Amino acid sequence: METAGGSSASVLSREAFPRLLEAIRAAGYRIVGPTIRDGAIVYGEIARVEDLPIGWTDRQEAGTYRLERRDDAALFGYNVGPHSWKKYLFPARERLFSATGTADGGFTVQAEPRDEAPLAFLGMRGCELAAVAIQDRVFDGRVPDPGYHARRQACLRIAVECGQAGATCFCTSMGTGPAVRGGSADLILTELLSPERHEFLIRAGSERGAAILAGVPTRPATDEDARAAAARVESAAGAMGRRLDPAGLRDLLLGNPEHPRWQLVAERCLACTNCTLACPTCFCSSSEEVPDLSGAKVERWRRWDSCFNSAFSELHHAPVRKSTSSRYRQWMTHKLASWHDQFDSSGCVGCGRCITWCPVGIDITEEVAAIRATPGASGPARRSP
Amino acid sequence: MSSERATSGGLPVGPAGPYAPVPYRVRSRTEETADIATLVLAPVDGAVTPSSAPGQFNMLYAFGIGEAAISISGAPDGALVHTVQALGATSRALFAAPPGSCVGVRGPYGNGWPLERAVGRDVVLAAGGLGLPPLRPLLYRLLAERERFGRIEVVYGARTPKSLVFYEEIQRWRARSDLRFQVTVDAAGRDWYGDVGVVTTRLPDARFDPANTVAFVCGPEVMMRFTAKALLERGVPAEAIFLSMERNMKCAVGFCGHCQFGPEFVCRDGPVLPYARIAPYLGVREL
Numbered sequence: 001m002e003t004a005g006g007s008s009a010s011v012l013s014r015e016a017f018p019r020l021l022e023a024i025r026a027a028g029y030r031i032v033g034p035t036i037r038d039g040a041i042v043y044g045e046i047a048r049v050e051d052l053p054i055g056w057t058d059r060q061e062a063g064t065y066r067l068e069r070r071d072d073a074a075l076f077g078y079n080v081g082p083h084s085w086k087k088y089l090f091p092a093r094e095r096l097f098s099a100t101g102t103a104d105g106g107f108t109v110q111a112e113p114r115d116e117a118p119l120a121f122l123g124m125r126g127c128e129l130a131a132v133a134i135q136d137r138v139f140d141g142r143v144p145d146p147g148y149h150a151r152r153q154a155c156l157r158i159a160v161e162c163g164q165a166g167a168t169c170f171c172t173s174m175g176t177g178p179a180v181r182g183g184s185a186d187l188i189l190t191e192l193l194s195p196e197r198h199e200f201l202i203r204a205g206s207e208r209g210a211a212i213l214a215g216v217p218t219r220p221a222t223d224e225d226a227r228a229a230a231a232r233v234e235s236a237a238g239a240m241g242r243r244l245d246p247a248g249l250r251d252l253l254l255g256n257p258e259h260p261r262w263q264l265v266a267e268r269c270l271a272c273t274n275c276t277l278a279c280p281t282c283f284c285s286s287s288e289e290v291p292d293l294s295g296a297k298v299e300r301w302r303r304w305d306s307c308f309n310s311a312f313s314e315l316h317h318a319p320v321r322k323s324t325s326s327r328y329r330q331w332m333t334h335k336l337a338s339w340h341d342q343f344d345s346s347g348c349v350g351c352g353r354c355i356t357w358c359p360v361g362i363d364i365t366e367e368v369a370a371i372r373a374t375p376g377a378s379g380p381a382r383r384s385p
Numbered sequence: 386m387s388s389e390r391a392t393s394g395g396l397p398v399g400p401a402g403p404y405a406p407v408p409y410r411v412r413s414r415t416e417e418t419a420d421i422a423t424l425v426l427a428p429v430d431g432a433v434t435p436s437s438a439p440g441q442f443n444m445l446y447a448f449g450i451g452e453a454a455i456s457i458s459g460a461p462d463g464a465l466v467h468t469v470q471a472l473g474a475t476s477r478a479l480f481a482a483p484p485g486s487c488v489g490v491r492g493p494y495g496n497g498w499p500l501e502r503a504v505g506r507d508v509v510l511a512a513g514g515l516g517l518p519p520l521r522p523l524l525y526r527l528l529a530e531r532e533r534f535g536r537i538e539v540v541y542g543a544r545t546p547k548s549l550v551f552y553e554e555i556q557r558w559r560a561r562s563d564l565r566f567q568v569t570v571d572a573a574g575r576d577w578y579g580d581v582g583v584v585t586t587r588l589p590d591a592r593f594d595p596a597n598t599v600a601f602v603c604g605p606e607v608m609m610r611f612t613a614k615a616l617l618e619r620g621v622p623a624e625a626i627f628l629s630m631e632r633n634m635k636c637a638v639g640f641c642g643h644c645q646f647g648p649e650f651v652c653r654d655g656p657v658l659p660y661a662r663i664a665p666y667l668g669v670r671e672l
Contacts, residue, residue: 284642287404
């Protein structure tokens, strides 16, 4: 069968799935993907298919995440966990450069070598592909971040369409999933699972993906296979646990900086930064000078930072945003409103991580709805990105 | 030795990437006040100092300590000049950097003052405290092309007479007949014969045609807010008022998120922002 992208779909059997991993490795990639650690599905090294969370699923709610056994042996029968792919493309800690003091009181700067093995991201969901596309606009636009650019160019994106939705998912509201459009990933899988079958519909979204797929034993997909895959995605789309109405959101939030809801949410918010660290698009960072003991050699490191930290907005020894309400307002208004001005898109992909991983269960969809229910003014004019 | 530095997307990129400072030597150091010094810098490798637009800034680097965003205070096409106040660990080290020592520079960043908007118009420069250094390159340019502009009115306010910067030069500016340079201080002793009061108290004395004026304002945010208000009340259109904003800054290239002011990245979209565009955000507390 032909897909919208023009590439033909194939069917990969569960038995042949390890052959896909071999083909990816043979193409020079190190595979990272979902695996179980510390009671959660996180992203890590995938050496064998058994490293995937086979037969596991996750139950999520605001402030809650639990792993549970499934009654089948699905490889991808869960939604997104606390990690996102940004930990590979935009690492939590990254050395920007090293410098060495010279005898005449000066210094010389050494650039960072770029010699990491290219990564294959196995199991990217629709919302996560959208998140990477959003970070591309931040880091790989007019002025590229050299590290991000190199890793992003080198990476292989192997997407998996969701066959189920979590209670904190709202990708359909943000238009990012659960279906994965051809061209947005190098390979796109849909897990076809029933008591009778365990197969994967697989499509190539790029020449890189097609080259890898050519080395994997598959059979051509039938219309029935395609229908089964579409039905899986459709059932996930119909099972979204949350929704968020994005219409007019930019003007609504920028027009309501003094809304009483910001105070209310701040009474619960711990400013713990979990939402910003779990968010696949949050990109704020700080840089630090790290000298060695002698002080002769220093390294400059960048690390993730968060607009919920008081030092984040520090100006002349005092934070501009002293209150938690102003920090929550900054985060949510940036994510859903001013992001449009800056990058011509929303900063939210509807993955629900900020809801699940908030220790007090603050729900961004609920906060938006509360402001929408009692809006004040409309926002200032939008400027061009 | 290359004479020009590489750029990426219009922004400068040093030989070791966009985050790596280029070593500069301190050629001279002038102590302006007890905690403010002006440094003249030249590249260690003998390369040409990149030209800058008035109002732009550099990230200055103290080896082993860190970086700080410091606006350029010298002539746009001359040697690189920075005026630094000792505030944090990095700026303290920069303030104290003796002639012959080495500091790092990356930049210039930011958009600078929209000088072309002032052609054929009266120009008001309002500076509060360390707001004068970023306006000085603009004043040099205005005076270098004096016939292109109408009246030039400078109002400079500082906390005390002792905290005035560029003291000798101000005397020369005040002696000129082709600009008016008012100085005021918030508080002074008996040895001060000048004006006392905040910058806005001197604006009524400034002579300009409000409908045909462009105002460039730099200083503490509260000073800029009240100055803009006073200018609006005098009849200067909101579109003709430009403020140089300040926020916490780490990367200067729009990646770190620290300098956001509403939708603006102060490092990239600013630091000079049109009042008309940011007015809705200026009145919001803790933005």
